[in-house]
Amino acid sequence: MIKVPLENELEDLSLRQDLLQKEIAGSTNIANATMNGYFTGQQEVPMEKAIRIAEESGDNLFTSQLSYKFLGFIKSMDGxxxxxxxxxxxxxxxxxxxxxxxxxxxxxxxxxxxxxxxxxxxxxxxxxxxxxxxxxxxxxxxxxxxxxxxxxxxxxxxxxxxxxxxxxxxxxxxxx
Known part of the structure; x- marks a missing residue:
């Protein structure tokens, strides 16, 4: 199972979408403690859960960041x-x-x-x-x-x- 750190991407997603960490956890059925680990960088995010977050958020930038992190595709400009x-x-x-x-x-x-x-x-x-x-x-x-x-x-x-x-x-x- 492929896992990658996504703490920066999750923090940016949270700010862009004006969502609390617990709201992202709730909408994706990921335990709050697990989501906290993803946000702090203490845990790497499995691809299946990253995709679930992308699908629930509908955030194009986050989706692009995932394609870069997991697959090495071109990510969108986030600078x-x-x-x-x-x-x-x-x-x-x-x-x-x-x-x-x-x-x-x-x-x-x-x-x-x-x-x-x-x-x-x-x-x-x-x-x-x-x-x-x-x-x-x-x-x-x-x-x-x-x-x-x-x-x-x-x-x-x-x-x-x-x-x-x-x-x-x-x-x-x-x-x-």
Whole structure:
């Protein structure tokens, strides 16, 4: 059974949702003493209980933090940038997009050239930098998506379930 420490994430969830520790324990059917152990960091949280907390809270940021902690997926932005508006996040997204585009033409050429010749370390670094700039842009875009879903109280897991049939029909994802 996978367990991870979640004391910081639980404290942040409690503050964001204006919930007491005992309210989270009650809504999830987790004993108060156990929940206290999770909040203080004396106990690590099993995945099944973390999922129960995420489902009960409907908190997109907490859900994203869990996917990062348990599975290593990208977590949403929970730093100072998370306190910006969607319009302000759009500005950051354009900045990241411009930085990525600075590398695009050369990186795409190198990716194709890599099919016919071995690239040197500097060329490989240029491709890697292009990928890293893409990640910066994706992180800001994810923050925008979370902000939008929070505005309409839509849980990211529900949104993904809803979109999955379309993504499968477009061959973005495989069924199953």
């Amino acid at each position: 100072k940038l998370a306190n910006t508006t969607a319009a302000e996040l759009d500005v950051f997204q354009r900045i990241e997009s411009d930085e990525r585009k600075e590398h695009k033409k050369r990186a795409e050429r190198l990716i194709v050239e890599n099919k016919i010749r071995e690239l040197d370390i500097e060329e490989l670094d240029e491709i890697e930098q292009y990928g890293m700039e893409f990640l910066d842009e994706i992180i800001v875009e994810m923050a925008i998506v979370f902000k939008i879903f929070d505005a309409v109280s839509l849980d990211i897991r529900e949104a993904v379930k809803e979109k999955m049939p379309e993504w499968i029909s477009k061959n973005y994802m495989k069924e199953g």
